[in-house]
Amino acid sequence: MKRELHRLPPGPAGLPIIGSAHHMISNKPVFRWIHRLLKEMNTNIMCLRFGAVHVVVVSCPEIAREVLRKNDAVFASRPITFASGSFSFGYKGSILSPYGEQWKKMKRVITSEILSTALERRLHGRRAEEADHLVRFVYNQYCDTTANRSVDVRHVAQHFCGNMIRRLMFSKRHFVEPRLASAGAGPGPDEVEHVNALFTLLNHVYSFCVSDYFPVLVGLDLDGHEKVVHGVTATLNRLHDPVIEERLHEWSTLRQHGEKREIRDFLDVLVTLEDSEGQPLLSLEEIKAQTAEIMYAIIDNPSNAVEWALAEMMNKPEVMEKAMNELNTVVGKERLVQESDIPRLNYLKACxxxxxxxxxxxxxxxxxxxxxxxxxxxxxxxxxxxxxxxRVGLGRNPNIWVDPLEFQPERHLMSSSNVVLTETDLRFISFSTGRRGCPGVSLGSSVTMMLFARLLQGFSWTKLPDVQTIELKESTTNLALAEPLILPAEPRLPVHLYESI
Incomplete structure (x- = not known):
């Protein structure tokens, strides 16, 4: 009876000392191997042992709710790893830091100051400008009569997110403004490198690196992981540090002269926060860590979801037709869709x-x-x-979803008249929940929906001439499309709307 009460979840038999680490090392990508094990063992909870660490995998909503709700306080910490320590500048931020006073401090900064309703309203104009720039960029780059009309949707979506977060964070789209910045200018080399670094970071943090479970191996870099982490950190430092240091100097000078100016962006908030004694609340390392975290927290989910949604809709013309009908009804063709329209775009939100x-x-x-x-x-x-x-186990669970591998937005219209992007029952994960849930639900929803709605409203999308069906194949290393989505685009609104932005 005692053994029964202290039973670990089912899992494969491991070797002494290393557990199943040899399988982790030889089965890449590791997440696909883990999902194969779940299927072979026919279980929704599984325990793997890598060295001295038990890794428990959960793949159904009921158990996920037990972890993230019932036992939320118990599971409020994060692992100590080489990558998470490097990317958080020594656990100075909020996302990657273990549970403790530093995490509590930075969580308060994020929820109360950066993602406050007041600041979100104040920065509405910036978000609207970036939505206009998105349409202008696609129109000028791809829809000019002499240009190639085939749009790299991934490039457009990822750099919309990059532009958006740089504007909200630093008040500028480019790190160094180009000398001949046209109205529809695209990203320069620094901006491309920035977005690539942020995605590389996301692909390498918590990526089942062997030293995550055998810390004694840190420094040997057996799988090349540490070299990549150092490269990303160097890129972010090169691009972020001059902006942060210039802003610190600006506000220091203002303080010395007893002057102030209006808060313009997230960085201003981080730099100007003061403690009870009137001293700066955040150190340089804390500002750098939180800046990086805000950057990578916004960039992957909106761009990936919009690219996949468009890819799926190209193979389902009836879904595209319903989405366009909703846009025509709610917004029409005489103005561009705005954030204020989002509450009524239920079918687009369902997509x-x-x-x-x-x-x-x-x-x-x-x-x-x-x-x-x-x-x-x-x-x-x-x-x-x-x-x-x-996320795969929840979202594609056949016990929860009918035809789980079929793209059917209608399934999300049945439960509520006002569709939201959050999923409170954890039948899939968009923003997670609990103490470690994403506090940026409102901002993330706005960025995602404006990207999606502007691309759909502004342009008619077709397949390339020699393509019958879009191949919905996943990348081997993550769950993104294996190849960037390339689609021809035609303007579908009156010309004056494109020329006026």
Missing amino acids: IREAFRMHPYHAFNPPHVAMEDTTVAGYLIPKDSHVIIS
């Missing part, structure tokens, strides 16, 4: 929910670390275990 469900960018949520022994689904979860929630 994005379906993309989040079927096609998350990451297979797993970031790991939650158990801060004490606890029980989940009747199994023992030992202290210091890593618990990872499978």
